[in-house]
Amino acid sequence: MLSRQLLAALLFSLGVLAAPAPGHQCPAPTAQSDPTTAQTNSPSTTSSSASASSPSATSGSLESDELVRAAWYTPWKANTLPLEKVSWSKYNVMTFAFALTTNEPSVLELDAQSKQLLPEFVEQAKANGVKALLSIGGYTGSKYFSTAVGTPQNRTAFLKAIVDIATQYELDGIDFDWEFPYKPLLSCNVISKDDTANFLEFLRELKKDERGANLTLTAAVPIKPFLGIDGNPLSNVSAFAEVFDYIAIMAYDVWGPWSTDTGVGLVGPNAPQEDQCSPSPKGSAQSALDDWTEAGFPEDRIVLGVPSYGRAYSVTPSEAQKLSFATGKLTEYPEFVSIPLGQGKNLGPPPMIPAVSRYRAGMVFTTSEDSSALDILIVMARQHREWPMHSTSAAKQ
DSSP: OOOOOOEEOOOOOOSTTTSOOSSOOOSSBOOOOSOOSOOSSSOOSOSEEOEEOOOOOOTTOOOTTOOOOEEEEOGGGTTTSOGGGSOGGGOSEEEEEEEEEOSSTTOEEOOHHHHHHHHHHHHHHHHTTOEEEEEEEOTTTOTTHHHHTSSHHHHHHHHHHHHHHHHHTTOSEEEEEOSOTTSOSBTTSOOOTTHHHHHHHHHHHHHHSTTGGGSEEEEEEOSSOOBOTTSSBOSOOGGGGGTOSEEEEEOOOOSSTTOEETTEEEEOOSSOSOOTTOSSOOOOHHHHHHHHHHTTOOGGGEEEEEESEEEEEEOOTTTTTSOOOOOOEEEEHHHHHTSOOOSOOOOOSTTOOOOEEEEETTTEEEEEOOHHHHHHHHHHHHTTTTSOOOOOOOEEO
């Protein structure tokens, strides 16, 4: 068997996680706790890039010696990144986001734009030799996941809805972006202490289904493993490796406008490499890889997600060095890199480059991971557990 390794690769999807899709959204998001993953006003699954491992060859999966080069594509970015402009040759998996859960387990919701773009998305993906997946859930679409998997009857109806939509659009697979089992990002999400166990049971049933067995099944997951009935991360998630071809850890949106310390808004790295020595550890790429692998998920089935966007904060020259609350406007990566450097480039100690900060015209402070920082994440993922780490902490705005 060929040796396998983790690999982080920059994704093109801009704002998938950071910009909630139109659809089910609560009047007010719940307060963020762990920086588990992609989020916006509160982190959610956002446009990000994926990393990769090589999943074991199962029905519907990639070849065992093939690294996953994945990205998410969102219809609300179609004007700035139309399908014909996608660099298809850089990827072997592309995931369309999102189909939303509904209060009827037998029904998955696609908005009008998604219904129009999804057939073309699948056609172009397959024409370029890329697997076409559909992601279910996301920040605003996870409201009824708990209901859909909560009873045997609902699981049967939900399973049929999934295989039907996969058949209708000729999809190669399904990505589950439940944010999150027993830990909802939105206060209106249905929740149960049995969410994780019910999710696993549903996935097992899907793998046994004649059509489901032929689908590539993946999941976008938080920095910490799924929660058990006691509300703590599971110490053993190996059973999920039997049903997922791979998982993609959303190792970004760790710090943002929702981040506070005794009521004070903080600015920190969006996707820190390491934060073990931080006075306010929120999670990092390294801790995420450690936590999931220590809980029994195989390293060669883990994809490391990295962001393709930054965040901008409005400040004034007189207040720039004082404490204030973050406004948290999302800045897409292509726009960010065109901003001339202001008062300097803030890098972590070698060999780590966790984040880049730019201060422009005394008015806007932005944080982002530039290409150098992402290169570090790629090397770190490849050499998981072998790279000497440095720490980073959030800087007060």
